[in-house]
Amino acid sequence: MTKSIVCLQPLTSEQQDLIRAAAPDYTITLGDAKNPDLALLADAEIVIGWAKGISDTLLRQDSPLRWVQTWSAGVEKLPLERLEERGILLTNASGVHAEPITAVILGFMLMFTRNLHTAMRNQLNRRWHSDGSESELTGKTAVIAGTGAIGSETARIAKAFRMKTIGISRSGKADDNFDEVYTTDKLSGAVSNGDFVINTLPLTDETRMLFDADMFSAFRQGAYYINIGRGATTNTGDLMDALNSGRLAGAGLDVFEKEPLPEDHPLWDMEKVIITPHCAGSTDRYADRIVEIFTENLKSYLADGEPNRNKVDYSRQY
Template sequence: MTKSIVCLQPLTSQQQERIKAAAPGYTFTQGDAKNPDLQLLAEAEIVIGWAKGISDTLLRPESSLRWVQSWSAGIEKLPLDRLKQQGILLTSGSGVHAEPISAVIFGFILLFTRNLHTAVRNQQNRIWKSDGSESELFGKTAVIAGTGAIGSETARIAKAFRMKTIGVSRSGKPVADFDQIYTTDRLSEAVSQGDFIINTLPITDETKHLFNATSFSAFKEGSYYINIGRGATTDTEALIDALNRGQLRGAGLDVFETEPLPQDHPLWSMEQVIITPHSAGITDQYADRIVNIFTENVKSYLSSGTPSLNLVDYDRQY
């Protein structure tokens, strides 16, 4: 049987050639996630990306599939139980988003710190006004939930602003550019110190509604909450209550429990909230970075049978 790689996301000819060069002996086919060729996928050993309606073809008992390279960092929409049962290797796109998402995080932070969000609204109404509450980042504390690629890049940038950095992670292990790291069970203790609390977490059974009424009540009064991880990690009603009570001075939100955010949702009308449409990770360099991950993984897959980067632990769900 021919060794086959099928990519379901669009790649340039140059990106395709890079994959072919990294995987000698394999055929490479550019597929289409919107109109997947099931006959082609039925013979694939490696698939890049995923699509609706392909699970039964790829995960049948006699399937040739051995490895899936996710197109995204988040893998919660994939049939994880079936992939695990079939013994399929799964690698994520973790690390692809570090640069664009950290830029959005600091976009939110700087808008709030310098009141630029209200300045834009005032400009639309030709109002010359400042309430004098502008501040700066020097000496402020950023608490970053999630110390992976995005959290680490955010901490590195925070240090350039001479901020204190506190991380929250499952393991609590030290990571560069963090002054201190707490384990997740000490989340309330960590967030109580933050001027900006930044959520970069994936959605797992453990992180669902991790930010809830209890954790928001531990926030420093007048702090800001930023969520660019996954919407379901946050109890939206508890967030709105914390904003209305003034526990939070503002929130920068790129992800939501329901997407698109309904037009009648109360978050839209809250002037202390900045909303982006789950676009923080979008970048014109996205495909190049996925190809970088994939070609590096192909080397180790061909030599040892296992990809070396971003291998998903099905039990941890990331």
């Protein structure tokens, strides 16, 4: 039987050729995540991407599936328990998003410090106004929850603005881009030092609703909150309370508990909030970076039986 790779996302002919060159004994076929071909997936040994309605086909007892490469960094929407039970190798897209998401994070920070968000609203109303509260990033502190590729790159760029950077991670392992790194149990103490608190965390059992009323009460008065991780790591009601009370000066949000954010949601009308539609990681270079990671892993898979980059730890859910 021909060994099969099925990609559920569009790839250019050049990107497909890179995969073929790495695995000449395999076929590479493009599918459609919105309308997946179950017959095609039934014979796949390797799948790039994921889609609704394909679990039973891919995870049946006699399925040849051995490896799934996701199209995103987050894996919370996949049937992790079933994948683990079947011994399926799972790799994510960690590392693809660092540059574009860092740009969005710094964009939020610059907009808030320079009051560009209010300037844009004033422009729509042809209003020439400044309340004189413009500030700058120099000398301010960024507390970044998550010191992976996105958090580390954000800290590196923040250093160019002469900011202090504090990282939070499970391990507390030092990183050259951070002045200090603490373990997750020190988060509530660390956020009290932040002019900006940046959430880059994945959604796991440990991080669900991590940012709640208690956490926001520990923030420095007048701090800003930025979430580009996962919406369900934050209690939206508690966040709005912190904004309305003045505890928080503003929030830059790319992710939400419910997406798309409903048209009647009160967040839309909050002048302290900047909203982007879960597009912080989007870039015209996305597929190129996925293919780069995948082909490197594919060579390792063929040589050693498993990929060597971005393997998901089922016990940690990321």
